[in-house]
Amino acid sequence: MSEKTVAVSGIAEPVATRAAVSAKTWRALRRLRTRSAALARRLARTVRRDDGMSTAEYAVGTVAAVGFGAVLYKVVSSDAVFDGLSAIITKALNATF
Structure with a gap:
């Protein structure tokens, strides 16, 4: 199994490549990344929102x-x-x- 590593906040973590995982796992990973990105954007909007x-x-x-x-x-x-x-x-x- 080939893995790449990516540094997130100074910590190197393995990142799965498409060849290393099954299609079902790959889809689950993409959904998780999409949801976490959407959650991060939503949290950033909520934190920024202090209109009044x-x-x-x-x-x-x-x-x-x-x-x-x-x-x-x-x-x-x-x-x-x-x-x-x-x-x-x-x-x-x-x-x-």
Whole structure:
């Protein structure tokens, strides 16, 4: 029986040649290869298919950014922070060199 070897992912595996197997076995091997290839294509499509994911991620990110902005605005516009920032700016402008 003559066999060829093919490297798949760095591992050499024997590959049956048509002369080495019966017609029935050859047909079964072809069906298996066709099905496995179809399954691999279907799996690749399923893994790639994330049509709505980017939109949902943008929406969540936008809501989070708006919430963070609102909290930051409330903190910065409070009297204590305003007085503190005014004092820092006044001190920096009146500094002598």
